[in-house]
Amino acid sequence: MSHHLFKELSNQPIQLQPNRVWRTYSGGKLIDQWQQQPAPEDSSFPEEWVASVVKAVNVGREHLQEGLSKVKLADQSITTLQEVIDSDPVAFLGKAHLEKFGSQTAVLVKLLDSSERLTIQVHPDRQFAESKFQSRFGKTEAWYVLGGRTIDGEEPYVLFGFKPGVTAEAWKSLFELQDIPGMIDALHRIPVREGDIFLVEGGVPHAIGSGCFLIEIQEPTDYTLRTERTTPRGNHVPDKACHQGLGFDEMLNCFHYENHSLEQIKHKWTKQPSLLQESSGGNLSALIQSTDTDRFTMDRLTVNDVFTHKLNGTFAIAIVTQGKGTLSYESGMIVIGQGNTFFLPVSISTMKWNSEGELPLQVILCYPPTS
CATH class of the missing domain: 2.60.120.10 (Jelly Rolls)
Incomplete structure (x- = not known):
């Protein structure tokens, strides 16, 4: 290989x-x-x-x-x-x-x-x-x-x-x-x-x-x-x-x-979801937090226009649950849509999500236990 x-x-x-x-x-x-x-x-x-x-x-x-x-x-x-x-x-x-x-x-x-x-x-x-x-x-x-x-x-x-x-x-x-x-x-x-x-x-x-x-x-x-x-x-x-x-x-x-x-x-x-970050373009909410368990965490990202957020020194697993749009990162951009799943390596820190569909773009982000 x-x-x-x-x-x-x-x-x-x-x-x-x-x-x-x-x-x-x-x-x-x-x-x-x-x-x-x-x-x-x-x-x-x-x-x-x-x-x-x-x-x-x-x-x-x-x-x-x-x-x-x-x-x-x-x-x-x-x-x-x-x-x-x-x-x-x-x-x-x-x-x-x-x-x-x-x-x-x-x-x-x-x-x-x-x-x-x-x-x-x-x-x-x-x-x-x-x-x-x-x-x-x-x-x-x-x-x-x-x-x-x-x-x-x-x-x-x-x-x-x-x-x-x-x-x-x-x-x-x-x-x-x-x-x-x-x-x-x-x-x-x-x-x-x-x-x-x-x-x-x-x-x-x-x-x-x-x-x-x-x-x-x-x-x-x-x-x-x-x-x-x-x-x-x-x-x-x-x-x-x-x-x-x-x-x-x-x-x-x-x-x-x-x-x-x-x-x-x-x-x-x-x-209950807990709001982590909000802007005119969308919001990020915690679904499972490190205070709930030390095994993993999970967030929900809802984007109705453009939303930028950072991964804090960890990799993530992303599931696009609804909508469509693009994901821009340091060295490029990809088209994303409902049903897509991704592994986001630790080296990707800043991500810009852009919703381009009729429905808001919704992404579930899953993280490993903290190291």
């Missing part, structure tokens, strides 16, 4: 190739529509992984290379984002990041669209991930809801957190009986709408319901532990896809058995 092509990329936005990933649930029609595909449909590829240096873990599909983001080079050849970064980690990620996290981004971003409820699940916190998966990263995540749809008469919703009274013993019993209505009833059901923000810490039980279209930012792993042995559409979930090789007792130990009222859940884990 020609490294001089990589070098050119280190001072410009890197457009990422579409990167759909197979999952145990169905969806993806709204991602198809958002990407302006000719025949949008739900399938077993309900997620788009953005700037991913993480391989997807799909039981029975281990022979496939799924999940890693790809980049088209100037000579039209295709390589992975990880290979590009590895060619000069300091130029792409920055020295401080490299020293703390190595040549991986330490963050994973996805778009997700569910046409059915996902199985009830939990992700490991860092302590559990370290001791059971020998991983320095758990899978704390956050959701920013882009929209949704009504499916079989149900508005978009999520299941989140144990209700008061749910104990480890009661949860184990529900699992062993495979009492799925009982498991669902043990969690709070929360309707969601466009603009909602949730922080989902490791150890918190949850399930994204049907009809949710959202951006998920998370620690860079694919550790998901599931308590349902049959998916809502009737597919068998292999044991290993439930416990990831740990066994069912260890899987149940991954849950944090804390009970919360709905008010406590909302107070603790739902977030």
Whole structure:
């Protein structure tokens, strides 16, 4: 692979190739529509992984290379984002990041669209991930809801957190009986709408319901532990896809058995945008801040004319969620539009966004943990 092509990329936005990933649930029609595909449909590829240096873990599909983001080079050849970064980690990620996290981004971003409820699940916190998966990263995540749809008469919703009274013993019993209505009833059901923000810490039980279209930012792993042995559409979930090789007792130990009222859940884990910068041309708001978690941060940029802002010594991952226009940076300019995704190397500091469509240009910017 020609490294001089990589070098050119280190001072410009890197457009990422579409990167759909197979999952145990169905969806993806709204991602198809958002990407302006000719025949949008739900399938077993309900997620788009953005700037991913993480391989997807799909039981029975281990022979496939799924999940890693790809980049088209100037000579039209295709390589992975990880290979590009590895060619000069300091130029792409920055020295401080490299020293703390190595040549991986330490963050994973996805778009997700569910046409059915996902199985009830939990992700490991860092302590559990370290001791059971020998991983320095758990899978704390956050959701920013882009929209949704009504499916079989149900508005978009999520299941989140144990209700008061749910104990480890009661949860184990529900699992062993495979009492799925009982498991669902043990969690709070929360309707969601466009603009909602949730922080989902490791150890918190949850399930994204049907009809949710959202951006998920998370620690860079694919550790998901599931308590349902049959998916809502009737597919068998292999044991290993439930416990990831740990066994069912260890899987149940991954849950944090804390009970919360709905008010406590909302107070603790739902977030409100916070204005960071505003001008006549647009505004920048924080969605997930470093005071919320030390795992990642996420901002929303809304541009109705021209808006300039700086990246503060970090790289970023950009998703153009609506509108069209241009992005100018130190050494050039690119045309951007809804559905485009980019990796923005650390060397790009000042960016000028120009909205040229009928709708305001909206961009979600995702950042790694601070180094």
